[in-house]
Amino acid sequence: MTDKVFRKLTNDGPKLTIEHLPALAEALQISTDDIVMYIIPWKLQAAVPLEISEEEWSKGMKTMRIDSIDRLRQALPNLRNDIKAANSFKSFYNFVFEWVRDGPNAKYLPNDAACDLWELLFTGRPFPMLSKWVNFIKTVHTKSISRDLWRQTLEFAPITANLASYDTDGAWPTAMDDFVEWAKTN
């Protein structure tokens, strides 16, 4: 039963927290850095950052018709497929910001955490200047990443294919303006 799986992962605790993630990863035979580790909470519609409640778990697993850790492991390819479509990726991408925050009141992501996530999430997605962007955020921007900047980065990603068409008078966050300027000289 799902509850048993959950209880086993959390050592009979009521919540699955960041400490239990390595156990989950191990049970699924994947790395903790695997993108699936973010897809699962997204699928379960986890409401509190870095937590999955038992209720969320059992409800989500029931909808996915998964009743054991083996079934979950078998479902991994499907989960990976679920974020392929642009719309669901957007929902998933926006969710990641909310879920990895340092508590429900946090408005920013730490600079380096955001960069690691971008590198993970945008793998295989259209973001021609991903490495340049990450480099820029790490070395020039250096500030924490706001929700707005996080969300706008997704919209910005495909545009980096052709920076000449970037509209400096548009509604882009100033970080994008600065990046385009920076990318021209570097």
Added chain:
Amino acid sequence: LSTLISKRVARAIDEISLASLDSILQTLHETWRFHILTISRTSEFLFYFNRHFCKPRNIPTITELGVSLFRDQLLTRKTVCQRIQDSFIERVKKERGGEGTSLEPLLFVSTVLHSINGLFVIQKAYLNELRIAQTETVQLNSSSPVVRFVTIYHEELAKERHICQLTLGERSLPPVESLMQEVWLLQSKEKMLCSDQLKALLSTRDDTSLRLVYSTFEEVSEGDTFAAVVKQFFFDEVASCSSDIAGVERILELEKFKKRMREMYSESERNSRRCDALTKSFHDALDRITGVAEALTSYLEAKNATSDDVQFENVVDDIISVFKSLSDKDLFEVAYKTYLAKRLLTAGLTQLEEDRERLFISKFKREVGCSFTSRIEGMFTDRKASDEVNTLFHEFVSTSRSLPYELSVLVLTSGFWPQYLASSSSLIPDLQMGAQLFTSFYLQRHTTRRLEFCVHQGTCEVKVHLHNRRFDATLPVSCVGVISMFQQDEKQSPSAISEVLHIPLAEVIRALMALSRQCQTHNGLLCCDSRGVNSITQFWFNTDFRSKSTKFRVLEANLKEKLKVDTVRAKTDDDRKFKVDAAIVRIMKSRRTLSHSSLVMEVQRVAAQSFEASHDDIKRRIEHLLEREFIARSVDVAGWYVYVA
């Protein structure tokens, strides 16, 4: 009949060709007259016959026939034409050369030729001759200044028009005029409308000449070239002005000159674009001068002291017109408020001065709108209200007899006054008591207000008894506690005073420095044992104190350090951020949803009353408000915002 006439004409023309060069024109004219007479007679005669004996037939009338026959005969004989032309040009040349010959025959001939549609016989040659003659004149004058050049052009044009009217007749004026324009204006426009020429002219500020040059070149559609140089001239001139009184004087002068130039532009068509460009260039250049807003205030201050009412009013008008092209309007406001605050707080204004300031404010209100003046008016109101409050307070104190000294307080509304005033410093217990008394008195009347004492703008009057003489000293509030420590001739060090009075050491040192400083009217109330003051320097009362008058004033030690422009800027920048934030929220609240570009435009429009908000600045404030969730990005449309209630 046709052959008959044609033979006659041919014979006549042969006769013309035999005539000498001098008389050929005369002969031509006479022949023509005779011919016309013949023709008209014949015509009348035949007309009579026609009417009576013939059916109407479609044959050319006799007059037409006569004319065309004459034309054919004359124009086919090249030599005759050539001779007519030569003779004609010869006479024109003579006329140009100043030899007064009779031009009448020429006009007759042109009329004749025009009648037979053969004016081209001489017109082309005439124009060619004109071109050669005028090109020479142009070359002779090509090195003269543009005004002289244009004046000569107009003289020559008038002369040529006159000659043309007398020889070729009115109908040939347009080609002559356009030829003149081409030879004079279009061919030398680069040389005449170059920036050196025009700048020299602009520097003379000679309106009439400028008008002449402008209108002349505007005729050949070169007004834009002219306007471009003028624009650049203004930019360079204004941008090179310094931010002091002399610089302001120059700016005001240029502003007036600009106004005149604008008037000149508006007299011709396509003017608004040039006017706008000129205004913008002036505006941009003004932005280049740092501290221009402050300089304007100092200028106003200086003029206030030296000019009479009428002059002052003119100065105010001038300043307002410059103010309108200023982007940093808020910096001017800050500078003006600082200046006004200084006067309102120290001495108060005399009636004359107040009238002047009110004049200034009312003019500003009319020209710029009340958002700018409301805070300044508030300063006056505060000052007035404070006087009333003080009267009431004195009554209150005198009935309760609870204060050992007199206390007057100016109540200033925060926001109206310059921000630097609000900096508190510590009070000695005696004064603290007075402050508390006033606070409780005031808050009884105005329950919702909050009072904060800004003592370092205040003064204390202290009586000093020394060698049986009495002095009235006006001290900064911060000095009072310190001076009270020197009742006898004991020696005191700053650190000891600081400990007794519970006042920070730095403030004590500042007060001691102020008290021991010598100045023109007195030699300092205190003495110390070394030049450089530190925490253990010994101070004692100056028993040898001398003062020119019994009333004297001790100034604050740091008074000379003027408020740094940077700190004013920093404060203004903060102020601007608030203004932009407020504008964004207000606009979004009323519009609910708005595109990025319209939001930026709206904000810029609102902010323009006091400063120029850049796109980047506004964007940063939008981002800030996005983070604080006052507004959000629209989910449906990219680049739109929605208001979050």
